[in-house]
Amino acid sequence: YRRREAEAANTRLHGRLKDIVSNVPGIVWESRTDPAINKRRTTFISDYVERMLGYTADEWLKQPPGFGIQIVPEEERERVLRESDEVIESRKEAVSEFRWVTKDGRIRWVENHLSPIVDGNSSVVGLRGVALDVTERKVAEDRARDTEERNTAIVTAIPDMFFLSSIDGVCLDYQVKNPEDLLLDPEEFLGKNLRDFLPPELAAEHLASFERAAGGAGLQVLEYRFANEKGEKWYESRIVPIGDKVLNVIRDI
Numbered sequence: 001y002r003r004r005e006a007e008a009a010n011t012r013l014h015g016r017l018k019d020i021v022s023n024v025p026g027i028v029w030e031s032r033t034d035p036a037i038n039k040r041r042t043t044f045i046s047d048y049v050e051r052m053l054g055y056t057a058d059e060w061l062k063q064p065p066g067f068g069i070q071i072v073p074e075e076e077r078e079r080v081l082r083e084s085d086e087v088i089e090s091r092k093e094a095v096s097e098f099r100w101v102t103k104d105g106r107i108r109w110v111e112n113h114l115s116p117i118v119d120g121n122s123s124v125v126g127l128r129g130v131a132l133d134v135t136e137r138k139v140a141e142d143r144a145r146d147t148e149e150r151n152t153a154i155v156t157a158i159p160d161m162f163f164l165s166s167i168d169g170v171c172l173d174y175q176v177k178n179p180e181d182l183l184l185d186p187e188e189f190l191g192k193n194l195r196d197f198l199p200p201e202l203a204a205e206h207l208a209s210f211e212r213a214a215g216g217a218g219l220q221v222l223e224y225r226f227a228n229e230k231g232e233k234w235y236e237s238r239i240v241p242i243g244d245k246v247l248n249v250i251r252d253i
Helices: 002-022 048-053 057-061 074-090 135-157 200-217
Strands: 027-034 039-045 094-101 107-118 124-133 161-166 171-175 220-228 231-242 245-252
Touching: 027 048, 039 057, 039 124, 048 057, 074 094, 074 107, 074 124, 107 135, 200 220, 200 231, 200 245
Parallel strands: none
Antiparallel strands: 027 039, 027 124, 094 107, 107 124, 161 171, 161 245, 220 231, 231 245
């Protein structure tokens, strides 16, 4: 009776574990080192592999050792293999990020969380972990980086000066192609309010324009003269809201 009860309990536990694994949004896997060939062979892989890569679990398990590395683009294989070997050598968990080529030839970015498998003799006999699909995140990061690079290139190519300020007039950041175009040194205006470095009347005009732009009045344009010990120039300021801040594009006219 006790034996049947233990077997039933084990069956229930196995079922619960299978349900847990099947609900993990990634590929749960395990590989063991085959001492005959000194290569790791996949001993378990969850059904999510079909959803993510197009291979059924049975198809994957029938592949020769090292199949997971073979579907990594060639230029990344050495690094990925080295990172998994380091987990075995160090006995420490790690995360490896790389690309996998799916069964139908698409590219999937993967974040692979690896842990060493240690046997009763304290020997590392393999690896287990979970591979998460991070393709959407990587695509978004690439797009954001491309956008930032493009915007930086545009700003750098334009001769105008750009100043980002809070609506109440604190200068937060700036971009100029030629630092010599500045009539003030950065330490004289960065982190300071317009009232601290502009003549009172000019500061008031800018602050009023900031408020109008932030309040929905759209683009504000100011023309003004600014003079100090470095010289005298006429400028045109074009002021637009950006979220809870304002961008001031200043052109020497």
